[in-house]
Amino acid sequence: MLFVFANLSCNFATMAEQSKSKIIVKDLVKSFDGVRILNGVNLEVTSGEIMTIIGPSGAGKTLTLKCILGLIKPDSGSILLDGEEVTELSDRERTEFFKKFGILFQRSGLFDGLPVWENIGFRLLQQKGAKKKAVRAMALEKLAAVGLSPDIADLFPAELSGGMQKRVGFARAIAGGPPILFLDEPTAGLDPIMSNVINDQIFNNVRELGSTVMAITSNLLTARIISDHIAMMHEGQIVWTGKVQEAVTTDNPYVSQFWNKRKDGPIKMPVTTITA
Numbered sequence: 001m002l003f004v005f006a007n008l009s010c011n012f013a014t015m016a017e018q019s020k021s022k023i024i025v026k027d028l029v030k031s032f033d034g035v036r037i038l039n040g041v042n043l044e045v046t047s048g049e050i051m052t053i054i055g056p057s058g059a060g061k062t063l064t065l066k067c068i069l070g071l072i073k074p075d076s077g078s079i080l081l082d083g084e085e086v087t088e089l090s091d092r093e094r095t096e097f098f099k100k101f102g103i104l105f106q107r108s109g110l111f112d113g114l115p116v117w118e119n120i121g122f123r124l125l126q127q128k129g130a131k132k133k134a135v136r137a138m139a140l141e142k143l144a145a146v147g148l149s150p151d152i153a154d155l156f157p158a159e160l161s162g163g164m165q166k167r168v169g170f171a172r173a174i175a176g177g178p179p180i181l182f183l184d185e186p187t188a189g190l191d192p193i194m195s196n197v198i199n200d201q202i203f204n205n206v207r208e209l210g211s212t213v214m215a216i217t218s219n220l221l222t223a224r225i226i227s228d229h230i231a232m233m234h235e236g237q238i239v240w241t242g243k244v245q246e247a248v249t250t251d252n253p254y255v256s257q258f259w260n261k262r263k264d265g266p267i268k269m270p271v272t273t274i275t276a
Helices: 002-019 061-069 091-098 116-120 132-145 162-174 192-209 220-226 244-249 253-259
Strands: 021-032 035-046 050-054 076-081 101-104 180-184 212-216 229-234 237-243
Touching: 021 061, 021 212, 035 050, 035 061, 035 076, 035 212, 035 229, 035 237, 050 061, 050 220, 061 076, 061 180, 061 212, 101 162, 116 132, 116 162, 132 162, 162 180, 162 192, 180 192, 192 212, 192 220, 212 220, 220 244, 229 244, 229 253, 237 244, 237 253, 244 253
Parallel strands: 050 212, 050 229, 101 180, 180 212
Antiparallel strands: 021 035, 021 076, 229 237
């Protein structure tokens, strides 16, 4: 009897652990023109955590996010969201699936022809019965959440600085309180001070929302500030995962080289030489 109870206890513990997993990627493979870009990606993201993927250019980071979103169909592998396989969703199911995500694009991805408040509330305005007054009020709240004043609500993206555009893009990503956020290079192209502003806003807003986050960044300071866990990607595979503090001390050669910005190591960057 004790043996039975012990097994039941173990099974319940296993189920409890599985229920904490928001996203599970297994053996993800994707090739283009016969060249394999994703070479068996395996990654698990726990509900409510911020997982940041780092790695050199061309490692497959953005492609992995696009596969999870369903923007690109993988050749093989599995993607589980809340335990549900999402690689074979129908068009209607995928429309519902997208409602779970907020996305910050690398270049903000704002609509040039829409004022700031409509950019922030764009997805909500598409919903049946949406009231412009209510959506505008929500947009103003999100502007305040990212440290921007309400007087920019009626400006157009071209009238904003790069840092302001990035903050508006983040405000749009968190509009409606999505359970999952994808952040693609959230501080790319920003000066160090504005990068720190964005880092703080990401950290504070995400903690308040309780969203699960997958982020991509080449900015190691951003990775250090916002992340719970870090995954290192190289040549289409996850070669290491661990807590932020462990990234600093690990002897994994890929992480060590990338984190310490050393040119020598297992990561070989292509260099073109010009001869006279």
